[in-house]
Amino acid sequence: MRTFAIVALIVMGLLVLYFNGFFIPPPSQSYRPPSASELREEALRRGLRPVPATWREAREAVANPNNPLNPEKIALGQRLYFDPILSKDRTINCASCHILEEGGDDNRPTAIGYHGQPNPKHLNSPTVLNAALAKRQFWDGRAKDVEAQAKGPIQAPFEMAMTPEEVVARLEARPDYVEAFADVFGGEGITFDHVADAIGAYERTLLTRGAFDRFLEGDDEALGPEARAGLNLFMRIGCKGCHGGMSVGGQSLQRFPLRRYNSLLVPSSRFVDGERWFAGFRWQKPRGDEPYPFPDIGGFHGAKGQYLFRVPILRNITRTAPYFHNGSVEKIDEAVRIMARHQLGLELSDAQVQQLVAFLKSLEGDPVPYEIR
Template sequence: MKKQLFYAGWLLALAAGSFCVWRFSAPSAPAQKQAALPAATSASETMVALLNEPLLPLPAMPDLDPRKVSLGRRLFHDPRLSKNNTISCASCHNIQTMAGADGRKLSLGIEGALGKVNAPTVFNSGLNFKQFWDGRAATLEEQVHGPVTNSLEMGAQWPDVIAKLGQDADYVTEFKTSYGEGSITPDMITDAIAVFERSLVTPSRFDRYLLGDKTALTQREQEGYRLFKEHGCVACHQGVSIGGNMFQTMGKMADYFGDRGNITESDMGRFNVTKDDRDKYKFKVPGLRNVALTPPYFHDGNAATLEEAIQTMAKYQLGAAFTDEEVGLIIEFLKSLNGEYDGKPLEKSSE
């Protein structure tokens, strides 16, 4: 009897032991999961990719918190972000009447100070791979910080700005609903403005054309697009922003700055950021959406008209000369890039 019990005990022990080993033994080599491929593209995007167009249609608007968008819109238009309450972001990036720019060669900052570069449009700025002409900000949030504290632009200090905004009960409530309890911080302000700026996308007729609607562009506009591609503009002005995804040396095929003269520190471009000699005169290639509405052109605002800008580009960047007919067609194409915001076509009021 005793013996039998012992045998039963040993059997039990073996069973328990095996269970433990089975339960807690993890496979030593974890299963190699195949990483998911980049998200599948929609049918129209696939089609565009198949055609291998150098230009890409605007993506769908990103999912943004509407409360932050509206808070950002208010901040964007609020002159209290400047030292003496005279300049707001919108002063140089007028989204109502100036297509997100100011129409000036160089922008006017606080107390009439003259800026050092031409103000680019704020529309579609979220699509740029970097911010500022010299790409010194990697994100919109970083970018917002620049003009607010720049002594020539808004000339403010964050503590002053926050003190001013903190006196506005509406702001305090809005910041609380968007960012929770706690006092307002510079990060909250730049975040709200950046979120608002990401909402500034302008789909155009050209996007409809890219998505397959061949009637969206006139024959002349289509011809202009063909020339735009054939003449190599798309080597740099390409992708969804029609630019804004690389740096390029100004004056690749001819000496732009030598011809223009009077070289300033800003003309050093990307060099100011990297201090690498090879980056001298390099600038971020600007996107061309709404370009017809945002003269003058280039970082120095030196080209007053599209004709001038196109011919300058042909000479200094392409090493080519375009006929007036070609330039006219390309301009017609560029005008098809004028987009809509808030359901209305962008405008530039003539001064």
């Protein structure tokens, strides 16, 4: 009993110290935020890259040796992308769930398909913008490229609800499509693989540029002070470890969440002036068997049920709410807090959250109007 009382007093003392900020260090007088040029150099050193401004460079960045790009194939893919002929009741098309003007998704918690059916696992539509830069497609990463991905929604019974044979038959009944496929694919004519190749070719042109790209290319004024602070934080606390490359994500599968916090008393740390500091303990209501820090709507648990998810592309992320695989989180600042806490083990201050959101806004951009030749 005496031992229990001593332990209880120690715990209470730690809690008092924590809530009075004892474990959080004062700002370091020696810490100096990096200059714009230093920040740019660090971002480039860590593999962040601007989206090319010219088609010659962009074509190299998105090239697929199994699906060579040419203007005719891209034009055919664009027609198919917007044509409801690929859906069973001819009412929806690729653009129904991947709206180019809305960040490349549909801003719904879950996709709605044939006869108004929602995705049975309540999965959120990922953006199509910059998707060609990713190494994996779909939330579980099961498709290796945009060509393979294009086949999925067309055949899914709750999306476009077609079979490959129905797709070919419909297109062969259209003389204009017969001619277009012959021009692009020669004597092979219309096949389901060629439909996917054409759509994939068009999607490979859907790259976006914005303030972040101009900053990486040398424009110090492209990012304001808050966005620069957010970029610095993004790299220093570890976000860059998963969200990398030209697409700022989409390159790997990662476990989510890494930290479950199922106990009552959990350790906490904060990031102050470039360093991680232990910040005491905090009370945490046990979540029991809940797998996520938000409602488990749809019961989707990632690749092979192992809580492995494709890392989202962060370009245009501020335009693609709601967030996470089942669209359970409406606000970007809440999504940032969840990621920091459950992936990095960090408690971010309000100012740090706003800095990261300011950086994420710099990743907004519209599709580049490439002169494709």
